[in-house]
Every structure is written in C-alpha cells, then in structure tokens.
Amino acid sequence: MMARERANQKTKASKGRASHDPVFPTAFVDFMLDGWKxxxxxxxxxxxxxxxxxxxxxxxxxHFAGEYLIIPTGHExxxxxxxxxxxRPGTDFxxxxxxxxxxxxxxxxxxxxxxxxxILFVEPNPGRKDSTFFTDRxxxxxxxxxxxxxxxxxxxxxxxxxxxxxxxxxxxKALKSGKNxxxxxxxxxxxxxxxxxxxxxxxxxxxxxxEARLYKDSSxxxxxxxxxxxxxxxxxxxxxxxxxxxxxxxxxGAFCRRARIEGNDCGYNIIVAGGANACxxxxxxxxxxxxxxxxxxxxxxxxxxxxxxxxxxxxxxxxGKFSPAQREVYELVMAAQSAALGAVVPENDFLAPxxxxxxxxxxxxxxxxxxxxPLEQVMSEKNLFYKRYTxxxxxxxxxxxxxxxASARAETYRNGQLKPGMVLTIEPGLYFQPDDLTVPxxxxxxxxxxxxxxxxxxxxxxxxxxxxxxxxxIERWIQRIWSKKKN
Numbered sequence: 001m002m003a004r005e006r007a008n009q010k011t012k013a014s015k016g017r018a019s020h021d022p023v024f025p026t027a028f029v030d031f032m033l034d035g036w037k038x039x040x041x042x043x044x045x046x047x048x049x050x051x052x053x054x055x056x057x058x059x060x061x062x063h064f065a066g067e068y069l070i071i072p073t074g075h076e077x078x079x080x081x082x083x084x085x086x087x088r089p090g091t092d093f094x095x096x097x098x099x100x101x102x103x104x105x106x107x108x109x110x111x112x113x114x115x116x117x118x119i120l121f122v123e124p125n126p127g128r129k130d131s132t133f134f135t136d137r138x139x140x141x142x143x144x145x146x147x148x149x150x151x152x153x154x155x156x157x158x159x160x161x162x163x164x165x166x167x168x169x170x171x172x173k174a175l176k177s178g179k180n181x182x183x184x185x186x187x188x189x190x191x192x193x194x195x196x197x198x199x200x201x202x203x204x205x206x207x208x209x210x211e212a213r214l215y216k217d218s219s220x221x222x223x224x225x226x227x228x229x230x231x232x233x234x235x236x237x238x239x240x241x242x243x244x245x246x247x248x249x250x251x252x253g254a255f256c257r258r259a260r261i262e263g264n265d266c267g268y269n270i271i272v273a274g275g276a277n278a279c280x281x282x283x284x285x286x287x288x289x290x291x292x293x294x295x296x297x298x299x300x301x302x303x304x305x306x307x308x309x310x311x312x313x314x315x316x317x318x319x320g321k322f323s324p325a326q327r328e329v330y331e332l333v334m335a336a337q338s339a340a341l342g343a344v345v346p347e348n349d350f351l352a353p354x355x356x357x358x359x360x361x362x363x364x365x366x367x368x369x370x371x372x373x374p375l376e377q378v379m380s381e382k383n384l385f386y387k388r389y390t391x392x393x394x395x396x397x398x399x400x401x402x403x404x405x406a407s408a409r410a411e412t413y414r415n416g417q418l419k420p421g422m423v424l425t426i427e428p429g430l431y432f433q434p435d436d437l438t439v440p441x442x443x444x445x446x447x448x449x450x451x452x453x454x455x456x457x458x459x460x461x462x463x464x465x466x467x468x469x470x471x472x473x474i475e476r477w478i479q480r481i482w483s484k485k486k487n
Contacts, residue, residue, distance in 0.1 A: 068181040069108040120162045181198070214421075223306045227310035248273070248277070275288065275296075277297075350418055365389060394428050430449075
C-alpha cells in the first residue's frame with residue numbers, strides 16, 4: 001500500500017473512535033484490508049411490490065409539477081450514549097420507496113413539463129477496500145452489517161437514479177437560491193438547515209402524502225389482515241401467561257416476543273394496565289402488579305415486516321371471570337362499540353361512529369345513576385359531562401402509522417366522510433378513576449376499552465380483527481387457552 005493511501009486509511013481507522021476503543025497500528029490496518037474474496041458484482045433483484053411504490057411516486061409527482069420534492073427517511077436515534085434504538089424508516093419515505101435503511105433521502109427532481117425523475121441518495125458501500133468497514137462503530141460492516149450501496153439501491157428500489165449521500169449537501173445547496181422545492185420536515189436536521197422552510201409549501205407536501213395514505217390498496221389491506229392475525233396470536237400468548245403472571249411486564253414480554261417472532265416489532269409502545277392503571281389512558285410503564293380480582297386492559301398491535309400495524313384493545317378478567325360490576329361496565333362499552341360499528345358506512349361523517357358510541361355511553365351513565373339526566377343535557381356541547389368518564393375519541397386512521405395520516409387536512413379526515421378503502425379503529429371506553437366520588441364505590445378503579453380495526457367497504461364495513469370481544473366469548477377464550485397450556 002502506498003504511503004499516502006496508508007495514511008488516509010489510518011485516519012479513517014481512528015474516525016468515530018470511542019474513548020474505550022483501541023488505536024489500530026498501521027500493520028493491522030494493512031492486514032485487515034487484504035485477503036477478502038471479491039464480490040460477484042451482481043445487482044440485487046427489485047423488491048416485491050416495487051411497481052406500487054413507483055405508482056405512488058407518480059401520483060405525488062402529478063400534484064407538484066416543476067418542483068423539487070425532498071423526502072428524507074430520518075436517522076438512528078440515541079438510546080444511551082453510543083447505542084441507538086433499532087431504526088424504523090420514515091413512514092412517507094417507506095411508502096414511496098419500500099426502503100428500510102437509515103439516512104437515505106428520496107428526491108423527486110422535475111423532469112420535463114410535468115413529470116419527475118426519482119433520485120435516491122443512500123449510504124455507499126465501499127466494501128473491504130476502506131478501513132471504515134471494521135473501524136466505524138456506526139456504519140462499519142463488521143459492526144452493524146453491510147449497507148446495500150448506490151448502484152444496488154437503484155436496482156433494488158427501481159428508482160431512476162441513485163447517488164451517494166455525500167453528494168446530497170451540494171445538490172441541495174444548489175436548490176436553495178431557486179426556492180423551487182418542498183421538504184418533508186422534521187426528519188433530517190441537516191436538510192432542514194440547508195433549505196429554509198417554506199411553511200405553506202412544505203405543509204402541503206405532508207398533507208398530500210397523508211391524504212394519499214387514507215386509501216389502502218389490496219396489498220395494504222392484506223398487510224393489515226396479517227397484522228391482525230399475528231396480534232390475535234400475541235393476545236393468546238398473553239392469556240397463556242396471565243394465569244400465573246404477577247406483573248404487567250410479564251404480559252408485555254409475552255406480546256412483544258410474538259411481535260418479533262412473526263412481525264417486525266410492536267407497532268407502538270403497548271399498554272398493559274392492570275386494575276386502576278387502566279384508567280390512565282396512555283399507561284405504558286407496564287410495571288404494576290396484577291391481582292386476580294382485577295381486569296387488565298391491553299392495547300397492543302403487531303407490526304408486519306411491511307410496517308403496517310394492527311391496533312387492538314382487549315380488557316380481560318385476570319382471574320378468568322368478570323365480576324358483576326366489571327361485566328356491567330364491559331357490556332356498556334360493547335353496546336357502544338356495536339353502535340359505532342353500525343355507523344361505519346361510506347359517505348357517513350368520519351365522526352359518526354364516535355357520536356353513536358357517545359350517545360350509548362352517556363345513556364348508560366344516566367341509567368347507572370352516575371350522571372343525572374335528561375340525556376340531552378348530559379350530551380349538550382355546553383356541558384359534555386359524560387366526557388369525565390370517556391375522554392378520548394372513538395376512531396383514528398390506521399396503516400403504516402398507528403395514528404395514520406396525521407398531516408391530512410381536517411376537511412378530508414376528522415371533518416370529512418368515510419370512503420371505501422379507509423381503515424380506522426373503533427375503540428370506545430369507560431374509565432372510572434379510583435378516587436372519583438361521583439362514581440359508586442363498586443365501579444371505582446374499573447377501566448374498560450374494546451378496540452377493533454375496521455375497513456370501509458363499498459357497502460358498509462369489514463372488521464379485520466377476528467378476535468373474541470363479547471364478555472362470554474372472552475371468558476371461554478381464556479379458559480380454552482388455559483386448558484391447552486395445562487395439557
């Protein structure tokens with residue numbers, strides 16, 4: 001190796017070194033750079049479904065003729081010092097490319113009167129000719145695995161061109177003066193710094209992407225169905241552990257194990273809330289004790305390898321049987337869910353299921369003596385007294401994100417109408433805080449939510465989550481699983 005090249009490699013070998021890392025001698029660097037089998041040079045085949053990602057890019061292109069569109073996937077995030085969380089790609093970037101790698105950026109560059117050229121900026125893979133493959137803790141192949149590379153990424157993701165991420169900075173700086181760009185913000189600090197924000201234009205890009213994702217195609221629906229099936233298996237694993245579990249963490253572990261075995265991961269931080277913890281809507285510490293006389297509320301979903309997640313809640317009697325008070329609350333929530341499901345019909349308002357469920361819950365609270373009627377007064381927009389016991393909405397969109405399409409405009413989402421192809425949750429709940437003196441003592445500390453994932457069809461809806469939810473079904477389900485485990 002020539003002296004200058006050896007010096008360059010030694011510099012790279014010390015780059016990114018942690019305080020506890022050794023300094024490699026030149027002889028070792030030389031030794032590591034020699035004696036590796038040559039790569040065959042074959043390009044990888046395109047990913048499955050690449051045509052769908054290409055079609056999505058074409059749709060986006062039609063909205064923004066003549067403008068540069070910059071969609072980054074984001075970067076790994078630090079968990080502790082020099083260790084990172086497992087990376088998950090940015091939702092919109094993945095939707096448009098199918099690429100799981102960190103640090104990549106998709107640019108749609110104007111090409112002709114109305115079209116765009118797709119350029120994927122990715123981490124290059126220098127192979128074993130560069131010392132970083134064994135010295136770089138964050139990018140090195142022997143530390144974190146091989147990167148796909150530039151030409152390989154073009155072949156794999158069927159984009160028009162691919163370039164090294166090192167070329168992105170100069171490329172973006174050249175766009176800065178023209179102000180003819182839109183950026184998906186919040187995923188890359190460097191991009192946000194290079195290209196000044198154009199608030200209206202950038203927000204419109206995010207909205208168009210979210211609104212495109214409101215409608216699921218057949219492959220997306222199939223992914224959501226797989227997520228639901230895996231989630232059912234994960235719930236059955238949880239029930240199997242529930243008979244002997246003493247802590248919420250044990251049930252969390254059972255669910256997460258199945259999520260990693262059959263899917264990519266859990267789709268979000270799951271909730272395992274025993275007893276009064278169920279009254280804390282986003283309880284995620286999952287470190288409480290479990291008592292046989294209590295219920296446990298589990299809000300969880302498995303994410304598929306295509307990154308589509310289920311979102312299911314079941315409230316289970318830890319001892320296997322509902323008490324009379326628990327069953328009364330549970331049945332009221334189930335009645336509310338049934339009413340909400342009946343309102344999932346094309347052309348109905350998105351909020352129609354919510355309003356249907358709230359009417360049932362409010363009437364039930366009056367019947368239980370918790371609220372004083374008449375019902376119209378309880379539900380009046382000036383009062384909303386029933387919300388003391390059910391703060392959250394009944395539905396949100398579901399897809400690659402558990403709370404999907406978050407940048408869609410209000411008129412197409414919350415204040416819009418249900419359309420075929422949309423997938424949403426239906427999840428009413430009642431939560432009686434343990435210190436709420438407006439509630440009879442027998443109900444205090446009971447929290448119940450039942451949640452399912454629902455596809456809007458041409459004629460009505462289809463529940464994607466085929467998981468027991470009626471109280472009698474729940475009890476039989478638990479006993480069946482416990483009997484199998486015993487045998």
